[in-house]
Amino acid sequence: MIRTRFAPSPTGYLHVGSLRTALYAFIVAKQNGGDFLLRVEDTDRERFVEGSIENLLRSLDWAGINPDEGVQFDLNKKVVQAGDKGPYIQSERLDVYHKYVDELLEKGHAYYCFCSKERLDEVRKIQELNKQATGYDGHCRNISLAEAKKKIETGEKAVVRMKMSKEGTTKFTDLIRGTVEFENKLVDDQVILKSDGFPTYHLAVVVDDHLMEITHAIRGEEWLPSTPKHLELYKMFGWTPPQFAHLPLLLNPDRSKLSKRQGDVAVEDYIKKGYLPEAMLNFVAFLGWNPGDEREIFSLEELVKEFSLEKVNKAGGVFNLEKLDWYNREYLKKMDDEELVLRCKSLLEEKYKISIFHFPISKVIALEKERATTLVELVDNLRFIFEDMEYDGKILVWKKSDAVKTKQNLANLSDFLANLSDFSKENLQSKVGEWVKENNLTNGDVLWPMRVALAGQENSPGPFEIADVLGKEKSLERIKVAINKLS
RNA sequence: GGCGCCAUCGUCUAAUGGUUAGGACAUCAGGUUUUCAUCCUGAGAAUAGGGGUUCGAUUCCCCUUGGCGCUACCA
Numbered sequence: 001m002i003r004t005r006f007a008p009s010p011t012g013y014l015h016v017g018s019l020r021t022a023l024y025a026f027i028v029a030k031q032n033g034g035d036f037l038l039r040v041e042d043t044d045r046e047r048f049v050e051g052s053i054e055n056l057l058r059s060l061d062w063a064g065i066n067p068d069e070g071v072q073f074d075l076n077k078k079v080v081q082a083g084d085k086g087p088y089i090q091s092e093r094l095d096v097y098h099k100y101v102d103e104l105l106e107k108g109h110a111y112y113c114f115c116s117k118e119r120l121d122e123v124r125k126i127q128e129l130n131k132q133a134t135g136y137d138g139h140c141r142n143i144s145l146a147e148a149k150k151k152i153e154t155g156e157k158a159v160v161r162m163k164m165s166k167e168g169t170t171k172f173t174d175l176i177r178g179t180v181e182f183e184n185k186l187v188d189d190q191v192i193l194k195s196d197g198f199p200t201y202h203l204a205v206v207v208d209d210h211l212m213e214i215t216h217a218i219r220g221e222e223w224l225p226s227t228p229k230h231l232e233l234y235k236m237f238g239w240t241p242p243q244f245a246h247l248p249l250l251l252n253p254d255r256s257k258l259s260k261r262q263g264d265v266a267v268e269d270y271i272k273k274g275y276l277p278e279a280m281l282n283f284v285a286f287l288g289w290n291p292g293d294e295r296e297i298f299s300l301e302e303l304v305k306e307f308s309l310e311k312v313n314k315a316g317g318v319f320n321l322e323k324l325d326w327y328n329r330e331y332l333k334k335m336d337d338e339e340l341v342l343r344c345k346s347l348l349e350e351k352y353k354i355s356i357f358h359f360p361i362s363k364v365i366a367l368e369k370e371r372a373t374t375l376v377e378l379v380d381n382l383r384f385i386f387e388d389m390e391y392d393g394k395i396l397v398w399k400k401s402d403a404v405k406t407k408q409n410l411a412n413l414s415d416f417l418a419n420l421s422d423f424s425k426e427n428l429q430s431k432v433g434e435w436v437k438e439n440n441l442t443n444g445d446v447l448w449p450m451r452v453a454l455a456g457q458e459n460s461p462g463p464f465e466i467a468d469v470l471g472k473e474k475s476l477e478r479i480k481v482a483i484n485k486l487s
Numbered sequence: 488g489g490c491g492c493c494a495u496c497g498u499c500u501a502a503u504g505g506u507u508a509g510g511a512c513a514u515c516a517g518g519u520u521u522u523c524a525u526c527c528u529g530a531g532a533a534u535a536g537g538g539g540u541u542c543g544a545u546u547c548c549c550c551u552u553g554g555c556g557c558u559a560c561c562a
């Protein structure tokens with residue numbers, strides 16, 4: 001039975017890199033009929049941000065990645081924990097960690113350390129000066145447990161460090177990178193229990209992954225150097241470690257680690273901008289993985305079918321917004337019209353106080369989908385339908401025409417339209433088409449200014465569709481405004 | 488500084504010893520369409536450098552260079 005987990009820290013929002021990590025972990029579980037769990041790693045109380053867990057779950061839920069076990073939403077989108085290996089929030093598991101730290105202490109695999117921050121800084125400074133590897137110098141390594149306990153009773157502050165074996169090497173097979181090897185003498189005696197009684201990540205992740213029976217630890221590459229510590233802890237406890245897979249990092253365009261400074265990194269930012277979850281998922285999945293042939297459009301179901309960790313790339317990948325835009329447009333164009341209207345519903349209601357059932361807007365949403373990149377852009381592009389637009393008259397002039405001609409054409413067109421009673425798209429199309437021919441005009445001369453006059457912007461659906469939706473009165477009114485703009 | 492990971496077009500990547508080094512995004516140039524967009528066609532664009540191994544290296548090995556990560560009582 002495969003069991004994977006996604007273990008975020010509640011420090012604010014879901015990072016797009018974490019979305020990919022969660023996605024891969026989810027896929028690996030699902031393709032083997034396994035379980036995907038969500039565990040909250042909140043052992044750093046300083047960095048905790050109120051509301052993060054809801055935030056994380058909301059983004060994951062949007063993407064369609066829902067945990068089978070652990071922290072999750074119930075039907076009413078309330079945060080709950082489900083499963084028999086809980087609690088799944090680390091701050092609620094302190095007694096568990098203490099038990100295992102005590103075991104290590106008793107067995108002599110760990111020791112109390114009383115060194116001050118000042119001393120530690122000093123040690124590191126000297127090591128750096130001597131061009132040595134930095135790390136704890138073992139000052140408290142040989143204080144006996146009894147002696148240490150006595151010191152603690154007198155009120156001295158202490159942390160617990162693991163007693164890393166300094167002989168030989170730690171070698172392991174990473175599912176993505178193959179064999180990786182570290183010299184043990186360069187691995188630090190890592191603090192596993194902080195003076196505030198909370199465990200560090202290193203202890204908590206090992207204890208929890210074991211107790212929750214995780215079979216595949218899928219995480220970011222930044223954890224690769226600390227894997228020997230984790231392996232050593234598994235050894236000390238006599239546990240079998242999971243398989244490890246360290247994912248390549250996502251990068252900024254300048255190839256540094258993807259950060260907030262250079263653009264949006266929170267999934268919720270992309271939700272707000274109107275990206276589709278299927279596009280986002282497809283995009284991040286392909287940042288580091290591909291099926292080996294030339295297909296690029298994959299649904300979550302298809303990913304589950306074809307993904308494999310072994311084919312994940314080793315090198316980090318730049319988070320390329322232009323490709324995301326392309327994916328989003330592809331999904332937008334493919335989308336069923338009714339579905340599209342439904343997805344625009346809340347945007348229209350929130351931004352423009354318009355109900356999709358109240359106006360023929362649903363008709364136009366479908367027309368606009370080949371022009372827009374995101375849902376927000378799509379809805380914004382259509383706002384001319386329910387509110388008049390401010391625009392510069394210059395955009396009324398087609399590139400191969402001039403203002404004088406354009407004004408004349410619009411005036412003539414207006415007179416012609418005033419005598420038409422049937423403003424349906426089909427009728428307008430044939431009648432205006434004939435009229436253009438009869439007057440020896442080109443389509444560009446008439447259709448471009450007509451469309452811009454009706455929409456007040458350069459990007460919009462065609463002139464006949466708009467006229468149909470606006471109706472005769474409103475259409476003529478807008479053409480009149482346009483003519484005046486050309487004076 | 489130490490340790491580790493990595494290295495194909497601008498970007499995401501395919502090709503695991505033999506290809507005119509392929510595709511996609513982006514860019515540029517044409518074309519279709521009753522306008523913009525859509526759509527179609529085409530073009531330019533890469534194996535970081537140096538050594539090996541081999542009949543033959545993008546591919547295997549070594550070195551250099553470069554990038555990134557870790558080096559906390561943060562994850």
